Amino acid sequence: MNLTGTKITLHDMCLRDGMHPKQHQISLAQMVAVASALDAAGVPLIEVTHGDGLGGASVNYGFPAHSDEEYLRAVIPKLKRARVSALLLPGIGTVEHLKLAYECGVATVRVATHCTEADVSEQHIAGSRQLGLDTVGFLMMAHMVTPEELARQGKLMESYGANCIYCTDSAGYMLPEDVTARVSALRSSLRPDTEIGFHGHHNMAMGIANSLAAIEAGARRIDGSAAGLGAGAGNTPLEVFNAVAHRMGIQTGVDVFKLMDVAEDLVVPMMDHPIRIDRDALILGYAGVYSSFLLFAKRAGAKYGVPSADILVELGRLKTVGGQEDMIEDLAINMARARARA
Amino acid sequence: MEKIKAALIGSGNIGTDLMYKALRSRWLRPVWMVGIDAASDGLARAREQGLSTTAEGVDGLLPHLERDGIRIAFDATSAYVHPENARKLAARGVVVIDLTPAAIGPYCVPPVNLAAHVGKGAMNVNMVSCGGQATIPIVAAVARVQPVSYAEIVATVASRSAGPGTRKNIDEFTRTTASGIEKVGGARRGKAIIILNPAEPPLIMRDTVHCITEEAPDEARIRASIEAMIAEVQKYVPGYTLKNGPVFDGKRVSTYLEVAGLGDYLPKYAGNLDIMTAAALRTAELIAEEMGAGAFTPATRAS
Numbered sequence: 053m054n055l056t057g058t059k060i061t062l063h064d065m066c067l068r069d070g071m072h073p074k075q076h077q078i079s080l081a082q083m084v085a086v087a088s089a090l091d092a093a094g095v096p097l098i099e100v101t102h103g104d105g106l107g108g109a110s111v112n113y114g115f116p117a118h119s120d121e122e123y124l125r126a127v128i129p130k131l132k133r134a135r136v137s138a139l140l141l142p143g144i145g146t147v148e149h150l151k152l153a154y155e156c157g158v159a160t161v162r163v164a165t166h167c168t169e170a171d172v173s174e175q176h177i178a179g180s181r182q183l184g185l186d187t188v189g190f191l192m193m194a195h196m197v198t199p200e201e202l203a204r205q206g207k208l209m210e211s212y213g214a215n216c217i218y219c220t221d222s223a224g225y226m227l228p229e230d231v232t233a234r235v236s237a238l239r240s241s242l243r244p245d246t247e248i249g250f251h252g253h254h255n256m257a258m259g260i261a262n263s264l265a266a267i268e269a270g271a272r273r274i275d276g277s278a279a280g281l282g283a284g285a286g287n288t289p290l291e292v293f294n295a296v297a298h299r300m301g302i303q304t305g306v307d308v309f310k311l312m313d314v315a316e317d318l319v320v321p322m323m324d325h326p327i328r329i330d331r332d333a334l335i336l337g338y339a340g341v342y343s344s345f346l347l348f349a350k351r352a353g354a355k356y357g358v359p360s361a362d363i364l365v366e367l368g369r370l371k372t373v374g375g376q377e378d379m380i381e382d383l384a385i386n387m388a389r390a391r392a393r394a
Numbered sequence: 395m396e397k398i399k400a401a402l403i404g405s406g407n408i409g410t411d412l413m414y415k416a417l418r419s420r421w422l423r424p425v426w427m428v429g430i431d432a433a434s435d436g437l438a439r440a441r442e443q444g445l446s447t448t449a450e451g452v453d454g455l456l457p458h459l460e461r462d463g464i465r466i467a468f469d470a471t472s473a474y475v476h477p478e479n480a481r482k483l484a485a486r487g488v489v490v491i492d493l494t495p496a497a498i499g500p501y502c503v504p505p506v507n508l509a510a511h512v513g514k515g516a517m518n519v520n521m522v523s524c525g526g527q528a529t530i531p532i533v534a535a536v537a538r539v540q541p542v543s544y545a546e547i548v549a550t551v552a553s554r555s556a557g558p559g560t561r562k563n564i565d566e567f568t569r570t571t572a573s574g575i576e577k578v579g580g581a582r583r584g585k586a587i588i589i590l591n592p593a594e595p596p597l598i599m600r601d602t603v604h605c606i607t608e609e610a611p612d613e614a615r616i617r618a619s620i621e622a623m624i625a626e627v628q629k630y631v632p633g634y635t636l637k638n639g640p641v642f643d644g645k646r647v648s649t650y651l652e653v654a655g656l657g658d659y660l661p662k663y664a665g666n667l668d669i670m671t672a673a674a675l676r677t678a679e680l681i682a683e684e685m686g687a688g689a690f691t692p693a694t695r696a697s
Contacts, residue, residue, distance in 0.1 A: 110546055110587065111546045111604040111606070111648075112548050112604065142564050143567075143568065143588040143589055143590070144568075144587050146568055146569065148565075166591075166592065169561075169590045171562075172561045174561075174562060175562070175564065175565055370593070370597075371592075371593035372593075373589065373590075373592070375548075375587070375589045376550060376589055378600075378602035378650075379550075379600070381641065381648065382602070382637060382638050382650040386638065
């Protein structure tokens, strides 16, 4: 694979996807410290919001330590070069949340839908574009559809005004050939000036390999997370990917050693539990389950006396999609009842 | 009593399902269906059932209102189109049951506040949203026992049951439902989440209702209140079922529901359509009954 000279944009997730393993309890001081250090390392784009995006504060997904507005207003003024993005899932967040993020100084809005439901994003993508923001269409659980269907959905988002479309491996299910097929399909059907991005989860330890496959197929934005802090077994570990990229001559503009320091000295000490491929995280990747379900399944499993691994397998069999956290307690009760009868 | 004549505005999933239910009504007779696409399946089915149709939008209906004696119209278009439709119809004395999330008129969730609409003469009544119809009764069932500081609902519907109107209106859905949770459900603060799931075979509409009570929940009374409320909803949506709960966890009271439809137009999984159309019909029937008895006096709006 020769990617020498390819310029890409790294996008850090540890202050948004990393909110999942932190149960949305990252403090303002931690947010500011990590974001400032990422900025100093040269990371150009940093995502900051509730793990489930703007408006995610809820019983269903968890109430955060601070509101999106408080996080954004704390972080954005402290950054010298890096810009901040916000995630928004239509059905959870609204255009009002988007406007609030804009007023806080967000530069990028990423509008996320399940990979077959792009047409719920029209209001939000158009709204973001009208505000002049860098606007990304983020197609989640992209392993669940064919490359051709993913490209059709990407074209819809492009038609609403998105200037970048993501192939998002929310379950960490994809293998490199799956990424190649999907990113290639997006690249050949979208306009040449529409960027393509890839968001990986490390549940099958494929974060780095998949991101490289994505670049080879035409992706130019790559998501990762310092120390991998993210849902499931975490995101593509950004400091590792950056080091690999440097060895391969891929231009990220991010300092290899400074980013390692952010991961090791700031992010690892924040972790409530090690971000690693434990049995449940591996099942997420193997069975194709939304990574944020991990801790919910562990908690429901403990409460109702059902193995969390069994809950996750069942969530995969039922073809649940991102956001269906409310299914988990319901399902655990059903499974406990079935066991009591057996 | 002679049935009150009604028009259906919108020939999509909701309008068509509503037509089949209205054809069975003792109080109403649907006589017109309005669409914007002459080739739509809904309009073809309406003609099959002997309704007059137009593909010219609400303007195609206006010249016929008086001659055909239409007194009630159901608007199942979109939140963007509804205000204009409502204005034109109200100007001609037609009461509008609004099934879009536009929410110009007062909300009606029949098992909670239908009785409160009696004698009010409202010219526009709003049905909140499918998720609202499915969940607000449960919020109200908890709130009538003790104060609810916060209520949150998650409505999960099959992708196939969410038409283009719903998809374009997704923000209006969350806003209107949240507002209905507060105004009709009685929670101090409301939040609504909607999820579309494309699984095949399609999943039956699922609704989760989380209430946070101000004080420790009175479990026995809340359980009884929820069960009574579910029986009320089942009178017009037989497939409204408690799957699990109420689960009590500190001040959190969580109820897990499933809503299967009657399968009048879309298959039974689309309980989100049924609960909306059944609630709208029940509301319209109440107004029709008042009209039939000569007891409906339009409320005059302060201008």
